[in-house]
Amino acid sequence: MEVAVVATAITVMGIMVALGVLVASQIHITRETKQLLVIVVLNIAVPSVILNGVFNTDVSDQLLRQVAVIFVLSIIFHLAAIGAALIFARIAGFKSDFAKRMTILAALGNTGFIGIPLCATIFGPTGGLLAAIFDAGLDFVIFTVGLYLLQSGRTFRLSQLKSLLNLPLAAVIVGISSAFLELEPPAVLRQLVELLSGLAAPLAMLYIGILLQQLLKRTGFRVFPQIWFPLTVRLLLIPAVTLAVLPFLPLEELTRNVVIVLSGMPTFMLAAILFSRYTDEEDTAVMTISFSTILSLVTIPLIAYAATFLF
Template sequence: MNILLTVFEIVAPVFLLAGIGFTWVKLGFEYRLEFVTRLAVTLAVPSLIFVALMQTEIPAGELTRFTLAAIAGHIGLAVAFGVFVRLSNLDRRTYLSPLIFGNTGNLGLPLCIFAFGQAGLGFAVIFLAITALFSFTYGIYLVAGKGAFGKVAREPMVWATLLGALFLWQDWETPLFLTNTLELLGQMAIPMMLITVGVAIARLTTRKLGQAIWLSVLKLLVCFALGWATARFFDLDATAFGVLVLQMCTPVAVTSYLLAERFDADSDAVAGMVMVSTVLSVGALPIILAIVL
């Protein structure tokens, strides 16, 4: 009973905040998605990432092992789903990217913070940064047929990760007034991202729910199995183990839909996967969390 209560206390704020965003839109209130998203990815999330890394007390060896595990996890998903898409005769441009990349920012970070605290946040931002690197290069290549390596160099999240890692490595700290400012900016990130998820889901429509259901279930099962196997292979400690499995199992990111729409892939099919996998995560992530805690 105690574990059930703990899991409920962790996941309830996440889905309640997403529910606020969903309800906000359904009530007809204005929500400027592009502005809020830009504010989050340009200021709030980079500040959160930088401070989390600068202040983390995780040993460098554990962070290195987790980073290698996260890279291996992404490569494993790319290989597994690449073979599946080819054998299933599914459109590679439409389906491969959403099958590989999860919502490791909007949902993954909050879950890891609530479940594992500051140490979990340190691991979670590393996973998020690797997801961003892969999705802004290989992910865009899958959908558009060309890479976007220049975009990676312009991403504040990438620079926040590199600077945070440098400060961690050198044991540097920013002046207190700057740290406090960055912490305040970072505190916006979690509620802002979660409410935005709800808003985005409320605005999506699809006619391909049947296909989205079985693909979302398949994604969840493969991600859980591969995440578990990868964490065991790299012999991660309890917190890193839990973060890796949770981040691997996050639902399809809304950015996958935006990319599909921008580059003329089947955005309706991707919208269905975003919607179904997010709803599926409401029941699945608490179970996964109960297993890894």
């Protein structure tokens, strides 16, 4: 993995976040505006990144094996991260419900909203595709184990799994199926998804900047005292364990590099929505998302640099 490439991509994304802060400080951004950005990123730009990855990748048996491996690895990775974070939360003395919430914020990273565009930028279309598969594994864990932890004693319902049916997952299924059937996409569709995929990273980073500016305007620079826990576990402990374990796994180089980058992602964006719905601590989630995103601009290049000594 080229550390300079990673550092450049992260620096550019940091500048985009700063532009989002600047825009939000000059213009009143409504809730509807933010919802529009989320819809465009998740339902248009990210699916385009995935389809662009499929269209520009030779879907061979080797790639299909990589897809299967990274999906299973993602589920195991996130379940292990939840288990470890829950143990550390209890050791830290957090009470039951609060420990579960800190576990969610610490264990699950933003592999979709930030991870897919970032991997597409660093590793090309195939990297974006593999990141999307990794994110699909995360979604499965979020809407099963994640919701179970957040609901504090409520019964799990199969209807919760309908959230797994989304456009990024549909893009993965349609894209790989069409490639497997050797269906050649028309030139218009190729150019369309290539252009739309370029929206993912800029809009996602602008949205992060807008969230950050509104959070700071509302709360100042005050943070909740326990924020050290999700930041330390998410940005340092989990990537460190990932780097320690990966040398023992027989993974393709690209798959390994994608997992390394995604292991250092900040707290997942959907946490703000889930905390708003199932808890009374939405600001806790937004604060963790914002500060972990800012700090990840430093920690991700450090993780990539540390990986050069192992691989």
